[in-house]
Amino acid sequence: MLKNSEFVSKLRNSGLRPTKQRLKICEVLFNRDKTFHFTINDLAKNISENFNEKISLATIYNTVHAFKDKGYLKEITISSDKSYFDTNITKHHHFYDEDTNLLIDCNDNEIGKVNIKNNITGKKISSVEVLVRVASDTQNQS
Amino acid sequence: MLKNSEFVSKLRNSGLRPTKQRLKICEVLFNRDKTFHFTINDLAKNISENFNEKISLATIYNTVHAFKDKGYLKEITISSDKSYFDTNITKHHHFYDEDTNLLIDCNDNEIGKVNIKNNITGKKISSVEVLVRVASDTQNQS
DNA sequence: TTAGTAATTTATAATAGTTCTAAACTAAAT
DNA sequence: ATTTAGTTTAGAACTATTATAAATTACTAA
Ligand SMILES: [Mn+2]
Ligand SMILES: [Mn+2]
Ligand SMILES: [Zn+2]
Ligand SMILES: [Zn+2]
Numbered sequence: 001m002l003k004n005s006e007f008v009s010k011l012r013n014s015g016l017r018p019t020k021q022r023l024k025i026c027e028v029l030f031n032r033d034k035t036f037h038f039t040i041n042d043l044a045k046n047i048s049e050n051f052n053e054k055i056s057l058a059t060i061y062n063t064v065h066a067f068k069d070k071g072y073l074k075e076i077t078i079s080s081d082k083s084y085f086d087t088n089i090t091k092h093h094h095f096y097d098e099d100t101n102l103l104i105d106c107n108d109n110e111i112g113k114v115n116i117k118n119n120i121t122g123k124k125i126s127s128v129e130v131l132v133r134v135a136s137d138t139q140n141q142s
Numbered sequence: 143m144l145k146n147s148e149f150v151s152k153l154r155n156s157g158l159r160p161t162k163q164r165l166k167i168c169e170v171l172f173n174r175d176k177t178f179h180f181t182i183n184d185l186a187k188n189i190s191e192n193f194n195e196k197i198s199l200a201t202i203y204n205t206v207h208a209f210k211d212k213g214y215l216k217e218i219t220i221s222s223d224k225s226y227f228d229t230n231i232t233k234h235h236h237f238y239d240e241d242t243n244l245l246i247d248c249n250d251n252e253i254g255k256v257n258i259k260n261n262i263t264g265k266k267i268s269s270v271e272v273l274v275r276v277a278s279d280t281q282n283q284s
Numbered sequence: 285t286t287a288g289t290a291a292t293t294t295a296t297a298a299t300a301g302t303t304c305t306a307a308a309c310t311a312a313a314t
Numbered sequence: 315a316t317t318t319a320g321t322t323t324a325g326a327a328c329t330a331t332t333a334t335a336a337a338t339t340a341c342t343a344a
Contacts, residue, residue: 016320016321017310017311017312017320017321018311019310019311019320019321019322020310021321021322022321040301040302041301055322055323056322056323056324057302057323057324058302058303058304058322058323058324058325059321059322059323061301061302061303062321062322077219077220077221077222078219079219079222080219080221080222080223080224080225080330080331081222081300081301081330081331082222082301083222083301083302095261095262095265097262097265098268099265104262109259109260110258110259110260110261111256111257111258111259112256112257112258112259114253114254114256114272115253115254116252116253116254116274117251117252117253117254118251118252119237119252119274119276120237120239120246120276122278122279123237123239123241123276123277123278123279124276124277124278124279125274125275125276126240126275126276126277127273127274127275128272128273128274128275129272129273129275130256130270130271130272131269131270131271131273132258132261132267132269132270133267133268133269133270133271134261134262134265134266134267134268135265135266135268136264136265136266137264137265137266158291158292159291159292159339159340159341160340161291161292161293161339161340162339163292163293164292182330182331183330197293197294198293198294198295199294199295199331200293200294200295200296200332200333201292201293201294203330203331203332204292204293222301222302223301223302223329223330224330225330225331
C-alpha cells in the first residue's frame with residue numbers, strides 16, 4: 001500500500017529514473033496488501049487489460065529484471081518453460097500445485113528450518129529454497 | 143554398470159522397443175559407476191563427439207522424456223533457460239554452484255530431513271526438493 | 285520367411301519465452 | 315534551452331523445446 005511519491009523515491013534511490021512505465025508497474029506490483037506470484041505474461045496481460053497504458057513487452061522484461069536486480073522481486077523457477085516472480089522478498093518456501101500451476105507461500109509453521117550440516121568448501125550459501133510439489137489426491141501414479 | 147541385454151529387458155519391460163538409439167542412450171546414461179547430471183545438450187554433444195552414431199535431437203528429447211516418464215531419470219529445474227536431468231533417481235537434494243553452473247548431490251549428512259508440518263488440504267505431496275545455491279566466497283553482493 | 289502393423293526415427297518447421305538492436309523519446313543536468 | 319545519458323519501443327534474433335509428417339525399423343502373425 002505505497003503511494004506514487006514513495007515509488008518515485010524508491011526508484012530514484014535505486015538509480016532508476018521514475019518513468020511512467022516503471023511507476024505503473026510499481027503500482028501494479030506493490031500497491032496492494034498482500035504479496036503475490038506472477039509471470040511476465042501475467043503482468044503484461046494485467047497491465048494491458050486493466051489499464052489504458054500500453055507498455056511494451058521489452059520494457060516489462062527490462063523493468064522486472066531491474067527490480068529483481070535491486071532486490072524488489074525474487075525469481076522462482078519451477079519448470080524450464082516459465083519463470084515466476086515473487087513480490088514477497090523475505091526468505092520463504094513454496095508449495096507448487098501441479099493441478100492449478102499455482103505457487104503458494106509456506107509459512108514457518110508449515111516447513112521447519114532446513115538444517116544444512118555441511119556446505120561445499122570455499123563456497124558461500126546464497127539461498128536455500130524448498131519446493132514442495134503437491135497434486136490432487138486422486139489420479140496419481142501414471 | 144549394466145550390460146546391453148539388461149537394457150533390452152529394461153526397455154521391453156517399460157513398453158519401449160529396444161532400438162539402437164535407445165540402447166546407445168542407455169549405455170551413455172546408465173553404464174557407469176556413478177550417477178550424474180546432464181542437460182539435453184550435454185547428452186547430444188556427448189553422443190555425437192564420442193561415438194560414431196548420430197542420433198537426431200528429436201530422438202534424444204523423446205527418449206529422455208520417455209525415460210523420465212518411466213522413472214529412470216529425474217528432472218531438476220534450476221533456471222528457466224535450461225533443464226537438468228539426473229540419473230540419481232533416489233530422493234535427494236542439491237547444491238547448485240553458481241560459479242560453475244554445476245549441480246552437486248547432497249547426502250543426508252549435508253541436509254537434514256525437511257520437516258513439513260502442514261500440507262495443503264486435499265493435496266498429496268509429490269516431491270520435496272531443496273536447492274542450495276552456493277557461490278564463491280569473494281565477489282558477493284552486487 | 286514374409287507380409288502387415290504399429291512404433292520409432294528423422295529432418296525440418298513451428299512455437300514460445302526471452303534477449304537484442306537501434307531508432308525515437310524522455311528525464312535530468314548544465 | 316541545450317545537452318547528455320537513460321529509457322522505451324517495435325520488431326528481429328535467439329534458443330530451448332515441441333510438433334509434423336514422411337521414411338525407417340521392430341515386432342507379429344501368417
Ligand atoms: Mn522455451
Ligand atoms: Mn527459453
Ligand atoms: Zn512466494
Ligand atoms: Zn542429483
